[in-house]
Amino acid sequence: MTHLNLQPGQKLRLGIGNSQTMYSSQVQDISKDGSILIDTPIYSGHLVPVRVGSIIQVIYFTKQGLFTFYAKVLNRFSGKLPLLEIMPISSVERLQRRQYFRLEKIIPFTYTIKDDEEGKVYKGIIQDISGGGLRCKVDKKLEIGTVINCNFTLNKEISVSGKVVRFEELLEKGYEIGLCYIDIDEKMREKIISYIFEEQRKSRLKGIE
The missing domain is CATH 2.30.110.10 (Electron Transport, Fmn-binding Protein; Chain A)
Structure with a gap:
């Protein structure tokens, strides 16, 4: 083999x-x-x-x-x-x-906007995650092309930068955005993908999938 x-x-x-x-x-x-x-x-x-x-x-x-x-x-x-x-x-x-696997998972996260000199910290909710990017819900309108620095916890602390590639205003308050990782360290990507595999394995063992 x-x-x-x-x-x-x-x-x-x-x-x-x-x-x-x-x-x-x-x-x-x-x-x-x-x-x-x-x-x-x-x-x-x-x-x-x-x-x-x-x-x-x-x-x-x-x-x-x-x-x-x-x-x-x-x-x-x-x-x-x-x-x-x-x-x-x-x-x-x-x-x-x-072909990264995408995991639907509600994960709180914080973020700062790259070009914001004040460095204000905002909160949001990750709705699904993959080795290539995130789908999130945020309260602040973020235009396509905006780069944000995200921090959240899986089984380890994760810090990644992402570019907004999609946004949609929600009927309820807030916006749904799609983020694509930029300049991500491969070890950090490995942590994310390993977490996704672990969660999918848990689901299979529980008979959910």
Whole structure:
């Protein structure tokens, strides 16, 4: 099986069993037979129990995009560096930049307007979020092209700048705007996408999707 840009040191996110959490890991080695050695994930200071024979979802990010595949756990190794040996059992799926998953989620956020010398802080509500941008409700009219600096909390603090690419006056008070991230750090984008995958995984496990 071909692993698209998967190399030792590559950061991974793992979906394991019925857990609603996506766990962090890292590639340590790739064998000629296609098996991969990865760090056993740690959560809250403890090793995450992973059964040999279980199927896990692997997600990783490169400059070329977002990739995911499923793998079977072949072996576990203890020691100073606890490892898992996994073998991919599905093809690697590549998602284009424009194919970011969009999550409908109500998230309070604050923002400042880039060209506002006073730096006044405004409040708004995120209605859905993706790795490419936000759909929000705000009280202030923001023209297309306006750049705002947004701060909100997912499972971590997020700070991003976005350009208004769409706005619509609502029948009730306020405006709905569409934001496209600009100059976003890829690590920050990774945090957002990882959160979205984690929330979607929770929904699937609860039988909502």
